[in-house]
Each structure stands twice: as C-alpha cells, then as structure tokens.
Amino acid sequence: MSGRTVTAAVIIIGNEILSGRTQDANLAFLAQELGEIGVRLREARVVADEEDAIVEAVNACRARYDHVFTTGGIGPTHDDITSAAIATAFQRAHRRHPEAERRLRAYYPPEKLNEARLKMADMPEGAELIDNPVSVAPGFRIENVYVLPGVPSILQAMFAGLKPRLEGGAPVRSRTVTVLCPEGEIAKPLGEIQSRHPSIEIGSYPFMQQGRFGTSLVFRGTDETAIRAAAEELLTLARERRIEVLQLF
Amino acid sequence: MSGRTVTAAVIIIGNEILSGRTQDANLAFLAQELGEIGVRLREARVVADEEDAIVEAVNACRARYDHVFTTGGIGPTHDDITSAAIATAFQRAHRRHPEAERRLRAYYPPEKLNEARLKMADMPEGAELIDNPVSVAPGFRIENVYVLPGVPSILQAMFAGLKPRLEGGAPVRSRTVTVLCPEGEIAKPLGEIQSRHPSIEIGSYPFMQQGRFGTSLVFRGTDETAIRAAAEELLTLARERRIEVLQLF
Structure with missing residues (x-):
C-alpha cells in the first residue's frame, strides 16, 4: 500500500461483447477486486479482436494508468490474437515462452497437444507468467500490462493469485x-x-x-x-x- | 439501409460502473439493437463522471464512427455532467433548450419543478431532442452523437423511438x-x-x-x-x- 493514488484501466477484447452475444462479467469483478486493494479503475474499453484496435487501446492505457488488465483473446483459435497484438504494442518479438510450453506439455497428453494449443505459449519477449490454476495455459504480465483470459471462472482464479502482488493504495x-x-x-x-x-x-x-x-x-x-x-x-x-x-x- | 458498413461506438458514463457497484446492462442492449439494423458496434468505453474524460472519449469516437451513443449522466444531480461535457466537446454554448423546458414545465407541478430539474433542459446549442416516453426529460442528438440516460428501462424506451430513424446497413x-x-x-x-x-x-x-x-x-x-x-x-x-x-x- 502506498500513499499516492494508484489507477487502472481494463481492456475487454472480444467481438462477442460488441455483438451483444455475451454479457461481460469481468469488468464488474475486476472493479470490485481492485477497489478492495485501493486501486481506482479509471477507464474501461471494449475493443474488437483486431490487432490495430488492441494495440491502440493498450498503448493509450498503459501510458496513462498504473495497471492495465486485458481480458480475452488468449486461447488456441484463430480469433485469439491478444498476445501477438500486445507484442506489437510493446514492439517486442512474439516467441514461445519455455516455461509456458513446459506447463502445456506437462498438462496435455502428447496426442492432445497440437500446434494450436502450443500457440498459447507464444508471448511477447520478457513476459512474466501469471499462473492458471484451472486450465494451465498461463496469462502474462509485461511491464504494467496484465493479460488475462475472458472466461470469468478462469480469470477470477488467476486474479486471486495476482492480487496479493499488485501495488495498491488506501482502500476505497x-x-x-x-x-x-x-x-x-x-x-x-x-x-x-x-x-x-x-x-x-x-x-x-x-x-x-x-x-x-x-x-x-x-x-x-x-x-x-x-x-x-x-x-x-x-x-x-x-x-x-x-x-x-x-x-x- | 445503405450498402456501406455503418459503424458505432458506445460511451458509458458513470463512476458506478467503474466502481463495480452497478453491472452495466446498456451495452449488451445497444449492441443487439444496433446489430438488428446493420450497425456494427466497433468499440465501447466506460469513463468516469469527469469532464475531461467525457470530452476526450466523445471527440475520439465521433471522429471515427458513424454513430456514437452515450449513456448516463443526464439527470438533475451534481454528478450529472454529461450534457455540459458534450457542449465542451463540440465547443458549443450550453443553454436551456426551450422545448425541453416546456416539456418539464408541463410534466412537473410548479412546486416540484426546481432549478435542479430544469438543469435537465440545458443542452449544447443546436441539440435535437430525443423523446423520453417514461420520465419526460429528453435526451438529445448533436451531429452524430446521441445522448441517452443510464437507467436501462428509460434508455430502452428512448432507443425504441430513435431506432427507426437511424441510418443502418445490411443486417448482421x-x-x-x-x-x-x-x-x-x-x-x-x-x-x-x-x-x-x-x-x-x-x-x-x-x-x-x-x-x-x-x-x-x-x-x-x-x-x-x-x-x-x-x-x-x-x-x-x-x-x-x-x-x-x-x-x-
């Protein structure tokens, strides 16, 4: 806990929210959790699964707020482009993370571990893993940006591990x-x-x-x-x- | 209906969403309604009840999308600053709208019509009213920005009147x-x-x-x-x- 005001933004990545198919549940969760540790959520954005949109939102928010949390787009399918977009935002290489790959190989039986799933270990260079106690594939932190999944139960489990390590402020x-x-x-x-x-x-x-x-x-x-x-x-x-x-x- | 792609953004204005106190319901509603008339919702932002934040979001989105819808912050209390902020965004005077004032005077008995309620008739110069069939205080349109309330039942009733007049595209x-x-x-x-x-x-x-x-x-x-x-x-x-x-x- 510090004396100054600690701020945050949430970036929700996903066409399903913008189409109205899915009601977002992660913003309210993160807002409440952040409030508990004295972090003020100042802004949220919902952007499409498009590289330019993600890059712009991430760069605008990471320059302005202490913490930025992204949700969604880190799975194995073609529409999961968050990790690559964040590498672009930071102008870093997008590479297979050895420890993330090790975890995936330990979790999936060899016949189930395909290239699509291994893609979940590709991260911007220098990323630090965020543990996933539910389905193994980790999120990651790069500088002040925390990259989390969109499925609420998994996001919540991952945030629980992250929360004690976040810099907060006076409780709101x-x-x-x-x-x-x-x-x-x-x-x-x-x-x-x-x-x-x-x-x-x-x-x-x-x-x-x-x-x-x-x-x-x-x-x-x-x-x-x-x-x-x-x-x-x-x-x-x-x-x-x-x-x-x-x-x- | 036009052949080109018609786009939109939604700006949700309200500290209660950012604090996690209130779960937003307007984004999913607007997303679905806009989809029906072939308008693609490309982005949404949640901003605080602060003039700078509102001005910046409105100016960024109105330059980029065909339609912009704001929700929240048009009531009678001190934290309702959307209308004044939008006047600032458009660099227009913020004045009492005669027809909006007439409607409020017709609705409230004289002893109930105070200065706080009349403030709901203050709008950017050139604003065109959006009818409110529930609680009378109108929303407004200025250029491509549609200013709507935050209470979902009122927003929905007002959007129903607006919808047939919006330019749409091929249905999604x-x-x-x-x-x-x-x-x-x-x-x-x-x-x-x-x-x-x-x-x-x-x-x-x-x-x-x-x-x-x-x-x-x-x-x-x-x-x-x-x-x-x-x-x-x-x-x-x-x-x-x-x-x-x-x-x-």
Missing part, C-alpha cells in the same frame, strides 16, 4: 443510503453536501420500485471520516424533510 | 453451432474454415458444462450464403470426428 470505502424520494427533489442540498466534502465522491442513482421513485446515494472514497459526516448530513436532511430512508449500510 | 446475421469438444482440438480446421470464408467472422467461445469442455462457434456477418456454407463445413468436420453437436440454431 463506500457507504450507501437509499431514500424513497426522486433525486430531483434533493439534488440541491445533495450538491451542497458534496461541496462540503470534496475529498469523497457522492453518486446519485435513481430507481423506480413498485411505482415509487427512490434514490441510492453512494458516498465513496478513502476518507472514512468524510464519508460518515456526509452520510450523517443526508440523514439529517431526510429527517427534516420527512423522507423515508429505505436502506442504510 | 449470425448462426451458432455448439459442439462438445474443447476448442483446442478443432482450432486448426476451424482456422481453415475461417480462411475459406473471409467475408464472415467466426468466433470461438469455450465453456465448461457438467465437467465437460465444449465450444460455441458463432458465424457472423451479412453474407448469409457464406454463413451457411461455413456452418455446414463445421458440421461435416464434427461428423467425421464423431464430435457431439449440442445445439444448432
């Missing part, structure tokens, strides 16, 4: 207060509470439940004293205006 | 064949099928079900003849190798 805390009131009716005092507590961010999320409008207010940041004070001001406002508080946690 | 068709076989075992012949049918894209999506590995192959594009031919080649391959075909649609 949040507190949510849900009121039975449209956000437009409390927008002004809410903005005033935000102005009095600039060290945290207050998000306002309207919803409709059983025909009634409500709003969830999320107080978020590293300054727990400010979170508590801002939430208390909102509760005072709710009491004064006789607004029902639905949920408080 | 897809056919999925699911086989009970790990993708690594058919990667080579699958790549050959892809090479023989470059007009379509073949996506390979592995999964594990009841302890067995399977793969969904998605044949996608505007050329139905090629889709059918490529899918037939895969079925022939499955027959020859005695691979079980789970699902075919």
Whole structure:
C-alpha cells in the first residue's frame, strides 16, 4: 500500500461483447477486486479482436494508468490474437515462452497437444507468467500490462493469485443510503453536501420500485471520516424533510 | 439501409460502473439493437463522471464512427455532467433548450419543478431532442452523437423511438453451432474454415458444462450464403470426428 493514488484501466477484447452475444462479467469483478486493494479503475474499453484496435487501446492505457488488465483473446483459435497484438504494442518479438510450453506439455497428453494449443505459449519477449490454476495455459504480465483470459471462472482464479502482488493504495470505502424520494427533489442540498466534502465522491442513482421513485446515494472514497459526516448530513436532511430512508449500510 | 458498413461506438458514463457497484446492462442492449439494423458496434468505453474524460472519449469516437451513443449522466444531480461535457466537446454554448423546458414545465407541478430539474433542459446549442416516453426529460442528438440516460428501462424506451430513424446497413446475421469438444482440438480446421470464408467472422467461445469442455462457434456477418456454407463445413468436420453437436440454431 502506498500513499499516492494508484489507477487502472481494463481492456475487454472480444467481438462477442460488441455483438451483444455475451454479457461481460469481468469488468464488474475486476472493479470490485481492485477497489478492495485501493486501486481506482479509471477507464474501461471494449475493443474488437483486431490487432490495430488492441494495440491502440493498450498503448493509450498503459501510458496513462498504473495497471492495465486485458481480458480475452488468449486461447488456441484463430480469433485469439491478444498476445501477438500486445507484442506489437510493446514492439517486442512474439516467441514461445519455455516455461509456458513446459506447463502445456506437462498438462496435455502428447496426442492432445497440437500446434494450436502450443500457440498459447507464444508471448511477447520478457513476459512474466501469471499462473492458471484451472486450465494451465498461463496469462502474462509485461511491464504494467496484465493479460488475462475472458472466461470469468478462469480469470477470477488467476486474479486471486495476482492480487496479493499488485501495488495498491488506501482502500476505497463506500457507504450507501437509499431514500424513497426522486433525486430531483434533493439534488440541491445533495450538491451542497458534496461541496462540503470534496475529498469523497457522492453518486446519485435513481430507481423506480413498485411505482415509487427512490434514490441510492453512494458516498465513496478513502476518507472514512468524510464519508460518515456526509452520510450523517443526508440523514439529517431526510429527517427534516420527512423522507423515508429505505436502506442504510 | 445503405450498402456501406455503418459503424458505432458506445460511451458509458458513470463512476458506478467503474466502481463495480452497478453491472452495466446498456451495452449488451445497444449492441443487439444496433446489430438488428446493420450497425456494427466497433468499440465501447466506460469513463468516469469527469469532464475531461467525457470530452476526450466523445471527440475520439465521433471522429471515427458513424454513430456514437452515450449513456448516463443526464439527470438533475451534481454528478450529472454529461450534457455540459458534450457542449465542451463540440465547443458549443450550453443553454436551456426551450422545448425541453416546456416539456418539464408541463410534466412537473410548479412546486416540484426546481432549478435542479430544469438543469435537465440545458443542452449544447443546436441539440435535437430525443423523446423520453417514461420520465419526460429528453435526451438529445448533436451531429452524430446521441445522448441517452443510464437507467436501462428509460434508455430502452428512448432507443425504441430513435431506432427507426437511424441510418443502418445490411443486417448482421449470425448462426451458432455448439459442439462438445474443447476448442483446442478443432482450432486448426476451424482456422481453415475461417480462411475459406473471409467475408464472415467466426468466433470461438469455450465453456465448461457438467465437467465437460465444449465450444460455441458463432458465424457472423451479412453474407448469409457464406454463413451457411461455413456452418455446414463445421458440421461435416464434427461428423467425421464423431464430435457431439449440442445445439444448432
């Protein structure tokens, strides 16, 4: 843990997300996990399985954020081009990684180990392996870019191994207060509470439940004293205006 | 419908997605809807509720794609800054839109219409309204950028009105064949099928079900003849190798 703000971006690589065939589940997972170790996810991009698109997104994000996580496109088929694209982004050779190859050879019986599967051991020169406890084929890290698979269960298992080694920052805390009131009716005092507590961010999320409008207010940041004070001001406002508080946690 | 390829990007604006608090549902919806009218979603970005981040994403995407859709950040609270940021991106004044104001005044009883709610009528100069049949506050279009809300039910209702007016292209068709076989075992012949049918894209999506590995192959594009031919080649391959075909649609 360091005192400064540690930032991250996620790059989701896959035509299946852009076609609407698959609902991405990795962004929300990574966002929550990163928040726990004090890493602020600042941006996410979804790009197609196309070299130019991957190279551009990786280069834009790795220059700007402390950590970059890519998901998807590291399997054995023709549409898995992430690893080669990342080698291009870093202008490095794309070569068979000896230890990755050793793991694949140890896992697959010889008659099942074909050239397509061995392709999963091809990585940018200098890549450091990220262990895959589920299906062996490793991900990798190169500088500040972490290359992970798209299948959520495998990504989650791999991230669990990675997490303790990531540089984080002060943990991000949040507190949510849900009121039975449209956000437009409390927008002004809410903005005033935000102005009095600039060290945290207050998000306002309207919803409709059983025909009634409500709003969830999320107080978020590293300054727990400010979170508590801002939430208390909102509760005072709710009491004064006789607004029902639905949920408080 | 035009002969050329019509492209789009989606920009999801909201700290709640980047914090992992909310699972985005709008991207998959827009991706599917756009596919139906032959618009290819090429990229999506998730950015924070920060002016610089919104301006940069909007300017990058509007220069590159035919249509750009933003979601989120157009409500009445302090964290709703999308509309002002888009005015900045277009270097236009941010002014009260008379017709938007008229609609809000007609909807809210006078004692409920406060300055925060009227802020929802502030738009970049020259904006054209997008009707909101659910909660009145309109979205807007400016050049090729369509500004929509983040609440999925409202976004969906507004997009339904917009859809018939959007320029589309040849409808994108897809056919999925699911086989009970790990993708690594058919990667080579699958790549050959892809090479023989470059007009379509073949996506390979592995999964594990009841302890067995399977793969969904998605044949996608505007050329139905090629889709059918490529899918037939895969079925022939499955027959020859005695691979079980789970699902075919």
